Amino acid sequence: MQDLTPTESLATGLTCIECGATYPLAYRLECDRCRGLLELHYDLDTLRRRGREAFQGPGLWRYTAVLPIARPEHRVTLGEGQTPLLECPGLAKFLGVKRLLIKFDGTNPTGTVKDRSSATAIAAALQFGFQAASVVSTGNAASSIAAYAARAGLRSLIFVYERASAPKMLHIGATATDLIIYKGVYDDLIGHWDRLAEEQLFFDCGASRNAYKQEGKKTLAYEIWEQNGFRVPDVVVAPVAVGEIFIAMARGFRELTRLGWIEKTPLMVAAQATRSNPVSRAFRDGGPLTPIKIGYTVAEGLATGDPGKKGEWVLRLLRQEGGLAADAEEEEILEAQKVLAKTEGIWAGPTGAAQLAVLGRLLAKKQVDPAQTICVIVSETGLKTEAEVPTRQGAAFDYNSLRALVLGRLAP
Numbered sequence: 001m002q003d004l005t006p007t008e009s010l011a012t013g014l015t016c017i018e019c020g021a022t023y024p025l026a027y028r029l030e031c032d033r034c035r036g037l038l039e040l041h042y043d044l045d046t047l048r049r050r051g052r053e054a055f056q057g058p059g060l061w062r063y064t065a066v067l068p069i070a071r072p073e074h075r076v077t078l079g080e081g082q083t084p085l086l087e088c089p090g091l092a093k094f095l096g097v098k099r100l101l102i103k104f105d106g107t108n109p110t111g112t113v114k115d116r117s118s119a120t121a122i123a124a125a126l127q128f129g130f131q132a133a134s135v136v137s138t139g140n141a142a143s144s145i146a147a148y149a150a151r152a153g154l155r156s157l158i159f160v161y162e163r164a165s166a167p168k169m170l171h172i173g174a175t176a177t178d179l180i181i182y183k184g185v186y187d188d189l190i191g192h193w194d195r196l197a198e199e200q201l202f203f204d205c206g207a208s209r210n211a212y213k214q215e216g217k218k219t220l221a222y223e224i225w226e227q228n229g230f231r232v233p234d235v236v237v238a239p240v241a242v243g244e245i246f247i248a249m250a251r252g253f254r255e256l257t258r259l260g261w262i263e264k265t266p267l268m269v270a271a272q273a274t275r276s277n278p279v280s281r282a283f284r285d286g287g288p289l290t291p292i293k294i295g296y297t298v299a300e301g302l303a304t305g306d307p308g309k310k311g312e313w314v315l316r317l318l319r320q321e322g323g324l325a326a327d328a329e330e331e332e333i334l335e336a337q338k339v340l341a342k343t344e345g346i347w348a349g350p351t352g353a354a355q356l357a358v359l360g361r362l363l364a365k366k367q368v369d370p371a372q373t374i375c376v377i378v379s380e381t382g383l384k385t386e387a388e389v390p391t392r393q394g395a396a397f398d399y400n401s402l403r404a405l406v407l408g409r410l411a412p
C-alpha cells in the first residue's frame, strides 16, 4: 500500500532540545516554555517502509521526505545540492592517509554550502507567508539568501560587514533588494537584529535559531551516504562558525542510523579558525562555552566569537557522541588552500580550506587514524575570494622565443 507520494515531506513537528516540549509545524524560533532551540522531527517509520527509493529526482529536493516543506510550489531552487564527492588520492598521499574524500560544496549555485540552507529558509518563508527575508552575514550567507529571495520574488534585507570581499559585495549588490553595510563584526549587530526577527518584521534567515533553515544542510549527510555507495565515511570534518552544518549533519547521520540504513554514525570533527575558536577552546579545556572577542580571520565564514545556544549544542554533541574539535592558524589555512589546489585542482576559499588545515593538525597529533576513510567538507569556492594578483608583469614573444620557453619548461 502506497500511503504517501515520493515528493511528500514526512516532517511531523518541532521538539525542544532542552525540555522535550513538542510543537506543530509552524514558524517558531524557540521553545515557549524554556527558550530552548527546536529541532524538526519526521515520520521515519514510514520512510523506513518506503526504503531509499523515497529519494528521487535531482538536487537538494531529492530529500524532500526529510525536509520540512509541505507544498511543491514553495520548494525554491537554483540547482543546489548533489555536489561532487571527490576521491582525492593525491591529497591522501600528501597527508599520509589511506582514503580521503572531499565533499566540494563550492560547486553550489552561489559557490557555498549555504545554498542548501538558503533553499529551505526561503521555501519556509514562502510556506509561512512572509514577504521579506533578512540575514546578517560575513558574505557567503548574504549573497546566497539574496539570490534565493530574488528567485522566490521576496524582498531581501541583507546586512554585511565592511570587510566582506569585493566579489561577494558585487554578488550581493546584484541580487539583494536592500544591501546594508554595517560597522564591526557579526557579533556587534546580531543581538539587535535578533530582536527584530522576534517581532517577525522579516523571516529569520540567520544561523542562530531557525530550524527550517538549518535543515537544508542535513542533506549533506544523506548525499555523502548515497554517493559513497550507501555507506558513511569513518570521519567527517565539518566547519563550525555558529554550528549549523555540524548540527544538521549529525542529525542526518543519526536519522540514517534510526532508519537502520547505517550501522554507526561517523566521528564528527568540528573545525574552526584559531582566531575564532570558542567551541574548540571549550572542548579542549573541558569547560562551558565562553564567547570570545574576535578579530579578522581569512576564513571569513568562520568568524563568530559568540555562537550562542547553537555553539552549546555543538559542544553537547561532541561530548555526548564522542567527536573532536580543533582549530587552525591563518597561515595553516592559506597553506591548505594552496595544497588543495595543487594536489587535486580544487580551488576553495579560506573558509572552505580551513577544514583541511584542521585535519592536518589532528593527523600530526595522531588524534585521527590515517587508516580510516576521512571526508572533509570544503564549504566554499575560491572564486569569490579577494586576493592580490601575483604579478601583472608580462613578456612579449615571437615564435622562436615562445618555442624556446615551452621546451625549457617541459624539459625534465
Ligand SMILES: [Zn+2]
Pocket: 016, 017, 018, 019, 020, 021, 031, 032, 033, 034, 035, 036
Ligand atoms: Zn523547552
